[in-house]
Amino acid sequence: MATKKQTPTTQDFLKYIRWFWMLFAGGILFVILIFLFASWGLFGEMPDHTVLENPKTNLAAEIISSDGKTLGKFYLNDNRTPVDYEELPQHLVDALLATEDARFHNHSGIDAFGTLRAIVKLGSGGGASTISQQLAKQLFHGEGSKNKLGRMTQKIKEWIIATRLERQYTKEEIIAQYFNIYDFLNNADGIRSAARIYFGKEPKDLDLKESATLVGMFKNSSLFNPRRRPELTRQRRNVVLAQMEKYDFIDEKTKDSLQKTDLDLNYSPESHREGIATYFRGYLDNFMKDWIKNNLKPDGTKHDLYNDGLKIHTTIDSRMQLYAENAVQEHMSRLQTAFFSQNTPQKNPTAPFLDLSKDEVNRLLKNAMKQSERWRKMKYDLGKSDKDIEASFYKPTEMSVFAWRKGKATEVDTLMKPIDSIRYYKTFLRTGMMAMDPQTGHVKAWVGGINFRHFQYDQVKQGKRQVGSTFKPFVYAAAIDQLHYSPCDEFPDTPFCIEKGKYGNMEDWCPKNSGGEYGGSRTLKNALANSVNTITARLMDKVGPKPVIDLVKKLGVESDIPAVPSIALGTADLSVYEMVGAYAAFANKGVYTKPVMVTTIEDKNGTILYQFKPETRDVLGEEEAYVTVKLMQGVVESGSGARLRRTGAPDKFYKEVITGYPYGLSNAIAGKTGTTQNQSDGWFMGMVPNLVTGVWVGGDDRAVHFRSILYGQGASMALPIWGLFMKSCYADKTLDVSTSNFEAPSNLSINVDCSKGSGNYVSGEDSENAPDDLNF
Template identity: 65%
Template structure:
């Protein structure tokens, strides 16, 4: 009876057991089917094996300095530079695993325990997404949909892709991919950009508490952003540190200590208009655009300079570049204050313009208006010129440049036309520094602030050189007529008659002070004091054609007319060309074309480009050294002598009172100042044996200038930037800027010792040249 009852009970339970296994099996088969359907792409496109092997990530082009620092990057949307797992600090890996996926090393892409917990507590005690799933979402799935069905299918796709990622990559590679992919905000794409932007350092330099900040941002980089929500991020950082202690990556004592530390953010935004060497980077962008036209990929496609992760190795030294930018800011802010003082409405009703009519000013302003980006945009939108011009007289909110602000910006309200005039009140500058033996450009500053003044005065700009052009005349005379620095000529009024050398009218230049000593002067003394009459005699004797030919061989690319007046610098030249040209003197007569890029690599390290030096023998070693000797005279007793001054007292040098220039440079320096008519342009070129640097300062228009020579000469406008820059370089001995003597040739037939002036031959007339055997 008992057996019958037991058998009957078993028969009663059998349907339940049967249905349990049917439902269980159906569930398992359903899950398998869902996963299969997802992998077949029924719920949307799935990544192919090839895409899993090579996930598409946009990589920024990186500009790397000669001392291994990142100068900046080129990117469209993604400012990302890849870093390998080996270069990540262990603290950031530990923080990631402890906070995002504690059982990361135990699962194969899906954390079953975490999933069960999330289901049981409906996500209130944490989610179930593993690091592999989060990477899958970042790479292939995208933003979570608010539609329930789509959200579920997205989750299924994440699971499938996560397991595939686990099969294709190691755990370390997945961590590296995830940290490289994540967008940390403020153009910080990937861990390297985030580390540099939020802390100003490379990832391997991050301290534990700094890594905790970045890992805390993974939850929501927009919400937990240290720039916008400091207190919230501070608390989130401490939560991460708590997780690290919970799972044994740091001790409780370390956790307590780190959680009390202040959160020190060192914000360094990386944008095309900010950061180090902005003008240089924009030059490189144009250079790269030209390079990719002639250098396609092996498959024939064109390189994308914004997405393909090129590494461009440059010649610029980040330390010297920083010194150059600081020197420019330091001097130009002071010089601008003096310029503003001279151009108040009371002192100059047409400020900032001088010596031109109201009509000419109106023409300049109208031309600037029609050349502005605002005009071009409105023109493309179809507005008439009358309608466009009307908008230039409507007040609007804007942010403008301001030397007196910590950020060099201020918010204001003015009309666009007033803003054009406002920006014309600012003096512009440019500076380039080059190693003459290699042509390697070490520093490049194209203006005072790229964000507001985007015209690059190093390469794009060309202005009259003034007396800076005179060394070409002297070099031609020494090279072709065998004159020496001790050769003498009289300082008398001098005239070149009409028709000679192609000039249409008589040319009779005056000295800058309008006076003539009537005394014989050595070429060294004449160049040091920039005596125009001596230069006029030299170009008359050697001929303008010879001077132009020499200037071209020394790298001057701008048009230089073969007329006598070029002796005083009427031709326009660029800082880029002049630095290359003066490098010929320091490099014993060999011209080396300036070099900015030494090598380009693709993202895998394959070399795509290596530069080949371009050189030309222009002058003999003797002539080059004689020119160096001449130019040294400028800084010993001429217009560059203020480089030697202590600034402690007034000293009369070069017919002027010098005060307030405490540079006290004692090492050998060859240099030349340049000042154009009406003080429109101020130049200084300075050389030591292994560094040639050129500086230009002036207004945007030639009618924008100082009213007097006191501040308007090259020795006051440009020379201080060179001096400040060199003092900063010398303060860092690791940079290695020379303080030595210039190297003299083993044999020197040209006399540079003017104590032996009796050995020199004085030529009073051109006819006497025929009687001399050079």
């Protein structure tokens, strides 16, 4: 039987079928080969398993307070601190899914439906990139190529990496990584920085509309920038809210109500010169660089402060730090107003300098000119001659300068000659403040100046100034330690001299009491409370300068102190840091504890790299330390610090200058004021049993000071900052700042209750010659 012959039409059809299947198979093979070639790295380097497991991202070092708050960060380009999925609020995750990848939990890195839709509609129906693909792009490719072939190969690589990421991580980990990697602009790298910078809160505390705002930025953070384009960003936020309603994450009523609201930004920039504890962070930067230099990784390489994600746990309490900064700002703005009103060019031709001739002022300004950053840059970076550089200081230049406005620090744009800006900045009074727990040595607050952006010199540890009468307790403590004096022992309040050469002094030293008043006798408690110079000189004569210096050195003071009698009145230049550390030993029963600022340093995985070891030493007996404290309590009870206890209505002077008055503090307080020659420096050292705080106020140059002792004494310049700070600390019930008495030793043998009148009279040689005193 003959076979039925195929017609040409049937043959052509079968040929087309064969060609179709060949092309189909070839196409599949081609796609497989393309993906294989891409995975082998023929289209560019691909991350291997190890890299996928630990993708390289720059992580900022985080500075953490003792109460768990972030004080700031160290970073160069990426201000990124990662958070875990558990730290993300659910509505933030919901907003992301609704807007970027609604089928995220139903695919394995590639959304087939979305991809087909994008192909059919040529991208007009929306992109096809899943969250996993976008993460792959962020981690390993960035913006990529601009030509079609380059974009195609990049897309293929993203698909491959996305599927690998899906195998490597859980869905939750992918979401967390995506939030952590994205750049939200304005130094907001990652969701944690974005939440803090745009809304001043941690991610877990974001509300629904804030979450929608940040998720809206994923489309294009440059376009939807809340600071530059708030209305456009608001519109994008509303699109996110609409998407959330579309996918049933929120109801229509919630969507409608939130879409009517403003962005309500709380912009809190995180730069090295802004934020909280800026001066402390400046100190910490140097501390960390020294630590890194001396502590290498196991493989011999150095830690990277700006990219390794170190966590630096500090002793600073964010609440106390904020109260300290607020106290400084509140008082210094008011004190500066008083200084400006007293140092106008009409009242003082050499303003702001006092007691200097015009030639001396010009020399001072010229020296400041040569020490300026402008001079350094022009001379060493641009190679300009000294003549050209100096001439530039007399040409008006646009600049932003610091100013106090309504009690707040601000910047003012102006046109000013650089030489005039130097004089202008010299007019501002500066300050340094540090608070410390005397038992642990933990530094709780550190304020090195009035504004770090414009005054970067740290007056806590770098700056050293004459300490005035705040040095006197060291002399009293040495006398109590060596001679077992009681606060109730009496000394003659008459002129007194230490003869030339007795302690290496080049001439007779005859200090004079403030106001030139003498007469009768005084107890040591009364003498210290009223800062009587002649009785301090008598004590110095009995113990000698060297034992006092030895004591001060044991109390942690490292600065040079000349072994001459005049140090009794505070002629030595010391730092606030040294003074607080030394005073703390009195409150700590005679035990010196070195101030501590850093407790631990961890790497990004939580491995402890450094843990501090306390440094302590016995300096005074418990009894001698307690007696010294009792002496200083007299300063607050009846001496120059007594205004801390007053409750009456303030007079005109108090209203103008003494910020926060009346303080009305009734608990046990020990302290000492200090004022140096011509009122150039004002100090107050204040103590309660578990907190010792030191405050210094003065000009950048000693010639910048108040004429009047009423304004220029430590009780007016420095004490108000302490009073404001302590009032805030006591008002905060979450803090445990002591209101108790200082603990007396069980074997106290020295009488400290002068009401019993059991003090001894200690005679001394009088002198009729009494030149002007240096300090009081």
